[in-house]
Amino acid sequence: RRRRNPELDESQYETDYTTAVESGDERDRDRDQWASLYPPIASDGARQKYKQEFDTDLKRYKQLCAEMDGVNDRLNQLSKQLDNISEDSPQYQDVAEEYNRLKDLKRSPDYQTKKLETKTLRNKLFHIKRMVSDYDKV
Numbered sequence: 001r002r003r004r005n006p007e008l009d010e011s012q013y014e015t016d017y018t019t020a021v022e023s024g025d026e027r028d029r030d031r032d033q034w035a036s037l038y039p040p041i042a043s044d045g046a047r048q049k050y051k052q053e054f055d056t057d058l059k060r061y062k063q064l065c066a067e068m069d070g071v072n073d074r075l076n077q078l079s080k081q082l083d084n085i086s087e088d089s090p091q092y093q094d095v096a097e098e099y100n101r102l103k104d105l106k107r108s109p110d111y112q113t114k115k116l117e118t119k120t121l122r123n124k125l126f127h128i129k130r131m132v133s134d135y136d137k138v
Contacts, residue, residue, distance in 0.1 A: 034127035041135035054128045061121040064114050071111075075102050 041047045057106045078099040105111055 030123045031127070034124060038124075038128055038131055041131050047132060047135050048129050050132055054125060057121050057128075059119070059126055061118060061125060064118045064121070066117065068111075068114065071102055071105065075099065075106075078102070 038050065041050060078095055081095045082092070082099060085095060
């Protein structure tokens with residue numbers, strides 16, 4: 001399958017797992033969820049536990065982002081190759097097959113689960129960071 005709009009090259013790079021805009025209601029629900037799981041810090045011990053969890057989750061978040069970025073980077077490379085290869089060439093079919101395989105991968109339940117996990121981790125990390133920062137100000 002050929003891309004319908006080759007001029008959208010850079011805008012097709014999907015990073016919505018880190019930049020998606022949420023509705024106000026969704027943000028409020030997330031905030032309430034994280035506030036109940038991670039209330040304001042009241043002691044150095046609690047701060048240390050939050051920091052340890054933050055570090056563990058940040059490692060997982062970075063791993064997921066790197067994996068998803070790798071897929072997106074490869075899709076961009078293949079897309080550019082498709083634009084520069086004649087549709088008659090044998091190489092075109094190989095590149096198109098890999099491109100379509102990666103597009104299908106992005107639609108897979110496993111990939112979508114990772115995308116959701118990334119979004120959840122991002123919100124959790126943001127909340128924990130805020131709790132640690134608020135504690136440090138006091």
